[in-house]
Amino acid sequence: MITSPNTSNNTPDTSINKSIEVDMLVDEEIWGHRIYNEQTPWLCFLEFLGVLYSIHQDPNQQAFVEAKPNTLSYLPQYRLYLRNILFNNPRLVAVVKETTNEEGRWQRWLNYMKESGAGLSEQPDFHYLQQRFEKFTDFVKVIDFLRGTAIEGDSNKRWSSKFVFPYGPSCFYEDVAVSTRGSVTNDRRFFARTGEILYLMLCRSNRASELVPEFEKLLFTPNKWDKIVRALQPDESKEPNPSKPREGAYLPGGTRQRYQNLADDWLNIFRCSMPGYDALPHIVTIMGLHMILYILERASETIQRADRVTFVLEIISPEKNSVHQLATASYQENNRLTQQALEAYIDQKIAAADWQEAIANNDIATLRDLFRDDFALKDADKIDANQDAEKAIREFKARVFSRHQKHLEKVHSVWGSAIGLSSRRSSRYIRYTPKDILIKTLVLCTVSGRMEFQEFLHQLYEKYGFIIGPKQALQYFDAKKAEQDDFTMNAKRLEDRLASLGLLKRLSDACAYVENPFAQERQ
Missing domain, CATH: 1.10.287 (Helix Hairpins)
Structure with missing residues (x-):
């Protein structure tokens, strides 16, 4: 039995008791139930979408609103016909090569799937596909496309732990294990509840009224891509689905500024005038950063450390200098927290x-x-x-x-690498050195139109604790741990990098502006 807080900030909430099936409760009391390294940022986001959409469709619930703290309850989807077709279908290519006529291809493939379809009824029926695709080759092209755009599609995970890109509501489903006898159980290895934690964070962000319309517009309204995915699935009445709601998620504490900052960054990205699906990698990247910050901030509070969590970021350099050393030390210090x-x-x-x-x-x-x-x-x-x-x-x-x-x-390391925050590149040790995807995401989240470069560095420090230029690194000069010139050149390398990405313009040698190319037409 876990006792957890329902008060503001970090005060324990002894009013909420939630039964959680684990062998002990220590990590969970500090960070929640649960944050797990094998659930990558993308898988966290997919689990979150399943939670949000289920609640959005429930007439008795309101999205991003906790009636009572830590009482999350939702009913996800399995979509096992879709998953068998996309990821448990190794004979598809052989059917095309070995059979020449359309009817023969359909019959051979349907017979194969009748025998090999897993987690379905004793007599799975895929005949509905013939009515939706004029040619078997068209059907194959759709499968190839969806496999090619799948999330982590090249992983060696089992077929029931692979996920289609979230084009819309027909794409949301939970991770499951399918036994050799065909029984289906929800598996907490890759959907380990981190997506549920994310949902609870946003419930406590006080941004529900702004977030819901953005998700409705981007992902919850059927579109042409979602309709293609829907065409691979039978009528809902024929789909096996869970009958028991998912419960047991737990997030300690009440509201936190971190949750509001995450929601604000998501809203900044949503409101950029970029094609909808292009926004999702940035949504996932910034979510991963805020999750890392949450983990480290909770740790810092627990040990009652006065200093805020910071990250020394080395903008990759051909030479190792004090910034390189401090970026390594900064990573190691945070990793111990x-x-x-x-x-x-x-x-x-x-x-x-x-x-x-x-x-x-x-x-x-x-x-x-x-x-x-x-x-x-x-x-x-x-x-x-x-x-x-x-x-x-x-x-x-x-x-x-x-x-x-x-x-x-391990989340600090695994997620840091996944979002482009940390790397071993050109070094024996992991250090903070941002990749282009993170740099682009930071611009989308921080710059509403254009911003003077030094102000941009200041905002990155204020919002995320990033130390890049000399003004943010004063503590290291005072302690004689770094040379000011090293941080000056570090900032210059970021300036050059932004310019090469089309995100910075120089009006003169002394005046450079960071520009968000998608912000000019914000709604």
Whole structure:
């Protein structure tokens, strides 16, 4: 049983009790249930879309509105006919090559799918496709197109964990496992609830009235691409779907400025005059950055660190200088924060009088109760009655750290690489060095028309804690950890990079403006 907060900012909410099926609750109490490294930013966004669309279609719920904190309940889709056709269909090419006439191709393929279609009824029926495609070759072309645009389509994930690009409502479905006997269960490996966490963050952003119309316009209104995907699916009455709502998501705390900043950045992107689907990679990229910031900020608060979370960004250079070294050190410092937070959280609990009394008396029976009450430790009864209390605590910490290192601790690295924030390029160690996709996204989120370059650097520091130029790096000059010229050249390299991307114009040697090319026609 987890106890979590329903108050503003970071105050624990003892009024909400949510049952979560896990072996212990430590990571979850700090960051929520749950953030997981194997769920990439794109998969997080796809899970989020499924949650949002389900609630948007539910007449008893309102999108981005929590009736009560941490009571999220939604009914996702399986869309197993679509997924079998796109990702569990290896004989398609052979059918085309080995059979020449249209009717023969259809019959051979339909017979094959009748035997191999998984997770469907005992007698899956794909005959509806013949009525929707005049030629088998047209059908094959549609499949090739959708496979080619699939999210992480070249991954070696099982077929039931592959996802079509989110062209519209017909494309939203959850990750599932399909057994050899055909039973279907929702799987929390790639849809690990991080998308649910994202949804709850936006519920608490106070931007519901502005966000909903943007999603309705871009993704929830059927369009020609969505209709193509819909054509591959039977009538909804024939689709197997879950009957039990998905519940159990948990996000600690109440409102946070981070959630509002994320929503504001999404709105800035939505309102740019770019083709709708072109906006989605930027939506995913900035979401990934805010999720990393959330993780690090929660860790920093837990260890009661006064300094804000910052990132020294090296704009790639042929020479290694103090910026390179500080970007590496900055990454390593941030990467340690989550484990430090875990230890601080546990130590804060154990410092309580009842814990200290149990430790002093080596009272294992009381210690078991405390482990259950404070950390929801399922197997607390297995703690040896003859064991030393201090040893039991050390062993518990080791389990917590091992669990953390396998998943949540890796998010900083995995997501940082995925969104173009961090890299090992030209170095033995990971450091913060932004790729073009992140730089473009930052311009879309920060520049409403045009902005003087130095002001742009200032805004990146204020919004995200990015240290790029000398004005943001004063602390390192005072501590004699860097040369001012190194940061001056670092900023100059970003200026040149923006110019090469068509995002900066120089009016003179001393005056450069960052320009958002899609902002001039904002609605």
